[in-house]
Amino acid sequence: MSMNYDAAVAAYEPTLGLEVHVELNTNSKMFCSCSTEFGAEPNTQTCPVCLGLPGSLPVVNGKAIESTILIGLALNCSIAPFSRFARKNYFYPDMPKNFQTSQFDEPICINGYLDVEIETDEGAKTFRVDIERVHMEEDTGKSLHVGGSTGRIHGAEYSLLDYNRAGIPLVEIVTRIVPGTGKYAPQVARAYVTELRDILRSLGVSDVKMEQGSLRCDANVSIAPISSGKLGTRSETKNVNSLRSVERAVAGEIERQANRLESGERIIQETRHFLEESGQTRPGRSKETAEDYRYFPEPDLVPVTPDADWIEELRKTLPEKPSLRRKRLQEEWNVPAKEMESMVNAELLDVVEETVKLGADATRARSWWLGEVSRLANEKEVAPTSLITAPQVAEVIALIAGGELTDKLARQVVEGVINGEGTPREVIDKRGLKVVSDDSALMVAIEAAIAAQPDTAERIRGGNIPAAGALIGAVMKATGGQADAAKVRELLLKHLGQG
Amino acid sequence: MTNIYSTAAQMSAALATKEVSSVDLTQQHLDRIAKVDGDVHAFLHVDTDGALAQAEAADKLRAAGGAISPLAGVPLALKDVLAQKGIPTTCGSKMLENWRPPYDSTVVTKLKAAGVVILGKTNMDEFAMGSSTENSAYGPTHNPWDLDRIPGGSGGGSSAALAAFEAPLAIGTDTGGSIRQPAAVTGTVGVKPTYGGVSRFGLVAFSSSLDQAGPCARTVLDTALLHEVIAGYDERDSTSINQAVPDVVAAAKRHDVKGMKIGVVKELGGDGFQAGVSQRFQEALDILVANGAEIVEVSCPNFEYALAAYYLIAPSEASSNLARFDSMRYGIRIGDDGTVGAEEVMRATRHLGFGPEVKRRIILGTYALSSGFYDAYYGSAQKVRTLIKRDYERAFESVDVLVSPTCPTTAFKIGEKADDPLAMYLNDIATIPVNMAGIGGMSLPCGLAPEDNLPVGFQIMSPVMQDDRMYRVGGTLEAALVSKWGAPLLSADTKLAVK
Numbered sequence: 001m002s003m004n005y006d007a008a009v010a011a012y013e014p015t016l017g018l019e020v021h022v023e024l025n026t027n028s029k030m031f032c033s034c035s036t037e038f039g040a041e042p043n044t045q046t047c048p049v050c051l052g053l054p055g056s057l058p059v060v061n062g063k064a065i066e067s068t069i070l071i072g073l074a075l076n077c078s079i080a081p082f083s084r085f086a087r088k089n090y091f092y093p094d095m096p097k098n099f100q101t102s103q104f105d106e107p108i109c110i111n112g113y114l115d116v117e118i119e120t121d122e123g124a125k126t127f128r129v130d131i132e133r134v135h136m137e138e139d140t141g142k143s144l145h146v147g148g149s150t151g152r153i154h155g156a157e158y159s160l161l162d163y164n165r166a167g168i169p170l171v172e173i174v175t176r177i178v179p180g181t182g183k184y185a186p187q188v189a190r191a192y193v194t195e196l197r198d199i200l201r202s203l204g205v206s207d208v209k210m211e212q213g214s215l216r217c218d219a220n221v222s223i224a225p226i227s228s229g230k231l232g233t234r235s236e237t238k239n240v241n242s243l244r245s246v247e248r249a250v251a252g253e254i255e256r257q258a259n260r261l262e263s264g265e266r267i268i269q270e271t272r273h274f275l276e277e278s279g280q281t282r283p284g285r286s287k288e289t290a291e292d293y294r295y296f297p298e299p300d301l302v303p304v305t306p307d308a309d310w311i312e313e314l315r316k317t318l319p320e321k322p323s324l325r326r327k328r329l330q331e332e333w334n335v336p337a338k339e340m341e342s343m344v345n346a347e348l349l350d351v352v353e354e355t356v357k358l359g360a361d362a363t364r365a366r367s368w369w370l371g372e373v374s375r376l377a378n379e380k381e382v383a384p385t386s387l388i389t390a391p392q393v394a395e396v397i398a399l400i401a402g403g404e405l406t407d408k409l410a411r412q413v414v415e416g417v418i419n420g421e422g423t424p425r426e427v428i429d430k431r432g433l434k435v436v437s438d439d440s441a442l443m444v445a446i447e448a449a450i451a452a453q454p455d456t457a458e459r460i461r462g463g464n465i466p467a468a469g470a471l472i473g474a475v476m477k478a479t480g481g482q483a484d485a486a487k488v489r490e491l492l493l494k495h496l497g498q499g
Numbered sequence: 500m501t502n503i504y505s506t507a508a509q510m511s512a513a514l515a516t517k518e519v520s521s522v523d524l525t526q527q528h529l530d531r532i533a534k535v536d537g538d539v540h541a542f543l544h545v546d547t548d549g550a551l552a553q554a555e556a557a558d559k560l561r562a563a564g565g566a567i568s569p570l571a572g573v574p575l576a577l578k579d580v581l582a583q584k585g586i587p588t589t590c591g592s593k594m595l596e597n598w599r600p601p602y603d604s605t606v607v608t609k610l611k612a613a614g615v616v617i618l619g620k621t622n623m624d625e626f627a628m629g630s631s632t633e634n635s636a637y638g639p640t641h642n643p644w645d646l647d648r649i650p651g652g653s654g655g656g657s658s659a660a661l662a663a664f665e666a667p668l669a670i671g672t673d674t675g676g677s678i679r680q681p682a683a684v685t686g687t688v689g690v691k692p693t694y695g696g697v698s699r700f701g702l703v704a705f706s707s708s709l710d711q712a713g714p715c716a717r718t719v720l721d722t723a724l725l726h727e728v729i730a731g732y733d734e735r736d737s738t739s740i741n742q743a744v745p746d747v748v749a750a751a752k753r754h755d756v757k758g759m760k761i762g763v764v765k766e767l768g769g770d771g772f773q774a775g776v777s778q779r780f781q782e783a784l785d786i787l788v789a790n791g792a793e794i795v796e797v798s799c800p801n802f803e804y805a806l807a808a809y810y811l812i813a814p815s816e817a818s819s820n821l822a823r824f825d826s827m828r829y830g831i832r833i834g835d836d837g838t839v840g841a842e843e844v845m846r847a848t849r850h851l852g853f854g855p856e857v858k859r860r861i862i863l864g865t866y867a868l869s870s871g872f873y874d875a876y877y878g879s880a881q882k883v884r885t886l887i888k889r890d891y892e893r894a895f896e897s898v899d900v901l902v903s904p905t906c907p908t909t910a911f912k913i914g915e916k917a918d919d920p921l922a923m924y925l926n927d928i929a930t931i932p933v934n935m936a937g938i939g940g941m942s943l944p945c946g947l948a949p950e951d952n953l954p955v956g957f958q959i960m961s962p963v964m965q966d967d968r969m970y971r972v973g974g975t976l977e978a979a980l981v982s983k984w985g986a987p988l989l990s991a992d993t994k995l996a997v998k
Contacts, residue, residue, distance in 0.1 A: 048600075048601065048602045051828060052823045052828075053582075053600065053601070053602070053828075053829065054582070054588070054590070054595065054600070054703040054704075054823070054824075054829075055581070055582040055588075055600065055604055055700070055701040055702055055703045055704070056602075056700070056701070057699060057700050057735060057736050057737065058737070059734065059735060059736075059737050060737065087819050089818075089819050089822060089868070091822065091825065091842075091845065093825070093827050093841050096823065096828065097822065097823045098822035098823050098825060099819050099822055153840070153841065154840070159841065161827070290870075292869055292870045294818075294819070294865065294868035294869060294870070294873075295868075296815060296816075296819070296868055296873070296877060299706075299707035299708035299738075299816055300704075300707050300737065300738065301737050301738075302737050302738060
C-alpha cells in the first residue's frame with residue numbers, strides 16, 4: 001500500500017460506529033425453555049419453538065428482559081415503558097422461521113452513553129461514546145458449509161445445520177457515530193469494547209467470551225477528508241474476535257479506505273470480514289442495494305411494559321462501574337496502572353479483591369495470584385480461580401505474615417492445597433513444613449555457623465553488617481529452609497552485638 | 500336411542516348412564532364416515548385405531564368411576580390446522596403432505612385430557628385461506644345439503660362433518676369467518692371465541708393477530724360444552740388472556756333474553772344480502788323481541804373499510820408466517836437432485852408446494868410490508884383496525900350484543916367464485932369485523948332461505964371475554980326456533996344429499 005496509517009489519518013478524519021452482539025447467559029433460550037449450554041451435541045437443545053415448527057409460539061424469557069434492562073441502565077439509557085418485538089424477514093437455512101424475532105423501531109433501551117479513557121500523546125483523555133439503542137433478539141442456528149473453497153454456502157458441497165444456538169438470547173448494543181477521535185479511532189474502539197465487556201461481566205449477564213462468540217463486535221468505519229465536515233461511505237467489518245482485533249480492524253479499514261480514495265476509487269457500502277492473520281479485511285455482502293427486511297410488530301408476542309418500580313429496584317442492584325472500581329482499587333492498593341491491567345486481563349481482579357478483603361496485604365495478594373497460582377494454572381491450562389480459593393490464599397499470606405511460613409514453604413503449601421491435600425494448615429501438618437521458630441533451636445544452628453566461619457563473625461562484630469548474609473545462608477541451609485530468614489538475621493546480629 | 504343423530508349433550512348423558520359405550524358411539528361415527536365421506540370429503544385423515552383406543556380408554560375410566568369430563572367419550576372432528584402428535588397435519592396444503600407433528604397443540608392436549616375422542620382431521624382451504632374449501636390441495640369438501648355446493652371455508656370439512664352426522668363436535672379456526680361462515684352455510688353452530696380465549700399454541704398460523712380456534716357443533720349447548728373444554732389461559736401462548744372463562748354452558752342453558760338490548764348492525768345487512776337471508780334474519784329478530792329482548796339499530800361506520808384492511812393485515816402476517824415452509828426441516832422437498840443450491844430447492848418447493856390462493860396472499864402481504872409501502876398499507880390497515888374496535892366499543896356501551904346475518908348469501912356452487920377472488924372475499928364481509936376487533940362471534944342456523952332451501956346463519960357478537968352473552972342469546976333463539984319448527988334444522992329427518 002502506498003499510504004500507511006499515519007499518512008491516512010493525517011489526510012482523513014475517521015468516523016466510528018460500533019455494534020456489539022452479546023449472548024446472554026440465561027439458562028434457557030429467548031422464547032422457549034431449551035438449555036443454552038455451550039458445546040452440546042448438535043441439535044440436542046431444540047424444541048418445536050426454537051425449530052420454528054408449524055404452530056409453535058414464542059414466550060419471552062423474563063430473565064432476558066431483566067438482563068437487558070440492567071445493561072441499559074449500566075449504559076445510562078432510558079428504559080422504554082413500552083417496547084415491542086418485531087419480525088425481521090429474510091430467508092436463510094439456519095434461521096428456522098425465516099424471520100428473526102428482534103426489535104425494530106421500539107427498542108427496550110435508548111439514548112445512553114459510555115465514557116472511555118485512552119492514553120493520547122497529551123496524556124489520558126476521555127471520549128464519550130453515545131449509545132443509540134440496546135435491543136433484544138434471538139440468535140440464529142449455525143451453518144457449516146462443507147466442501148468448496150470459501151466456507152460459504154455458495155460453492156459448498158453440502159451444509160450441516162445446528163439449531164442449538166437458534167433462539168439463544170442476544171442483546172445488540174448500537175452506538176451512534178463516534179466523531180472526533182482522529183487518529184485514536186482504533187484505540188477508542190478497543191477501549192469501548194473493553195469497557196463494555198467489563199461492564200457486562202460485572203453485571204453477570206453474559207460470559208463475554210469473544211473467542212466463543214458470546215460477545216461479537218461489528219465495526220463501522222468511514223473516513224472523510226479532514227475538515228471537510230462530511231461523512232464518508234461506511235463499511236461494516238465483521239468477524240472481529242478479540243479486543244486486539246477490534247483495534248487492528250479499525251486501523252486496517254482506515255488505511256484501506258484512504259488508499260482507495262487516494263487512488264481515485266470510491267468506497268463501497270458493504271460488509272467486510274476481518275482476517276486475523278493479516279489484519280486486513282476482505283469484502284463480504286454488498287449493502288448498496290439495501291435488503292428489505294419487511295419489519296412489522298411481532299403479533300405472537302405482547303408488548304414489553306416493565307414496571308417503573310421494578311426498573312428502579314434493578315437500578316439499585318447495579319454494581320460499581322468497572323472503570324471507577326479499577327481507579328478506586330488502584331489507589332487503595334497503590335499499584336501501577338500496568339499491573340492493574342494485568343489483573344483485569346487475567347480476570348483476577350475479583351479474587352484479588354476478595355483476598356484483600358480477607359485481610360491479606362494487597363501487594364502479596366496480587367503477587368500470589370498473578371505469580372505462583374497463575375503459573376500453576378498455566379501449566380494445567382485451567383483458570384487460576386479453579387485451583388484455589390481466595391480464603392485459602394489469604395490464609396497462606398497470613399501464615400507468612402505471622403512468621404509461620406517462609407515464601408519458599410508457602411509455595412509448597414499452595415501446591416499441596418492445589419493437589420487436594422487439604423487446607424493450608426492441613427498441608428503444613430501433613431508435610432511437616434513448619435518454620436523453625438524456636439529461638440533456642442535456631443541459636444544452636446547460629447552458633448554452629450559462627451564456629452564454622454569465625455572470620456566472618458569477627459567482621460560482623462567489627463560492624464560489617466552485610467557480611468551477615470553468609471552466616472544467615474548457612475543457618476538456612478542447616479535448617480533445610482524451614483527457618484524464617486528475618487528471624488535468623490535478628491538473632492544473629494543480636495548475638496554478635498549488632499542488634 | 501343414542502346414535503349419530505343425537506346431540507353431544509345427549510351422548511354425554513347416555514355415556515354417563517352407560518346406555519351406550521364410547522367404543523360403540525365411536526364405531527357408529529366411523530361407520531358413518533365410511534358410508535358418506537366418499538361423497539362429502541370432510542376428512543383428510545381418519546384415525547380409526549387411535550379413535551377406538553381413545554374411546555376404550557374413556558370407557559375404562561368411566562367404568563373405574565374416575566372423575567370424568569362431560570364430553571369424555573364423545574367423538575370429535577379436528578380441523579387439519581391443529582397439531583396432533585403423530586397424526587398427519589397438512590393444513591390442506593401439499594407443502595405439509597405427510598407431516599406428523601412431534602407435539603400436541605394445547606387444544607388437542609385439552610381435548611385428550613377431557614377424554615374427547617378425536618376421529619380424524621378435517622379438510623380446509625390451504626392454510627385456512629378461503630371461504631369454500633376449494634383451495635384445499637386435496638380436493639374440495641361438498642355441502643351435505645347439496646353436494647354441488649360449497650360447505651363454507653376455510654373450515655368446510657368440520658362443518659360438513661357435523662351436518663353429515665359424521666361427528667357431533669368439531670374444532671374450527673376463524674381468522675376472518677372460517678368457523679362462522681361454514682356453520683352458516685351448513686346449518687350448524689360455530690363460535691369464534693374472544694381472541695386469546697382459546698390457546699393458539701399448535702394452531703398453524705395464517706394470521707397470528709386474527710387466528711382463533713373455536714368450538715363447532717349442531718346445537719348451541721353442545722358448542723358451549725366444547726368451548727368449556729378448550730378455553731382458558733395457556734402460558735405457552737403470550738396472547739392468551741389470563742382470566743376466568745365465562746360460564747358459557749350456564750348461559751347456553753338459560754333460555755332467557757328478557758331485558759337484553761340487542762343491536763342490529765346497520766352496515767352488515769340490506770343491499771347485497773340475499774332476500775331469503777334477510778328475511779330469515781328479520782324473523783329471528785322478531786322471535787328475540789317476542790322473548791323480551793329490545794332491538795335497536797346500531798351504526799358502525801368504519802366497518803365499510805374492514806374487508807380492505809383485513810386483506811392487508813392477514814396477508815402481511817401470512818407472508819411472514821409461511822416463510823418457514825422452505826423444505827429445509829420438514830414437509831415436502833422438491834428439486835433437490837444434488838446439482839442445485841438450497842435457495843433453488845426452496846424456490847422450487849414453494850413454487851409447487853403452495854396453491855394459487857396462498858401465493859396470491861404471500862405476494863400481497865410481501866408487497867404491503869415492503870419498505871416505502873408499509874405506512875400506506877400495513878400502517879393504515881392497523882389504524883382502520885383501531886377504528887373498528889372503537890366502533891364496537893361505542894356500540895357495546897348501549898347494547899349487550901350485536902347481531903347480523905352471518906353471510907350475505909347461502910351456500911354457493913362449487914366453482915362459482917373460484918376465478919373471482921374478490922367475490923369470494925366479499926362472502927366474509929359480515930364476519931371479518933369481529934376478528935379485526937378480537938371480540939367473540941357465533942353463527943347459528945335461523946332457517947332455510949325460501950328461494951333455495953339452504954341454511955341461513957344468524958350471527959351474534961359479544962364484547963371481549965363476555966362470550967357467555969352470545970351463548971345466552973343463541974340458546975334462547977335456538978330453543979324458540981326448534982319449538983317453532985317442531986324439530987332442529989338438522990335431525991335424522993332432515994333431507995340431506997347424503998343418506
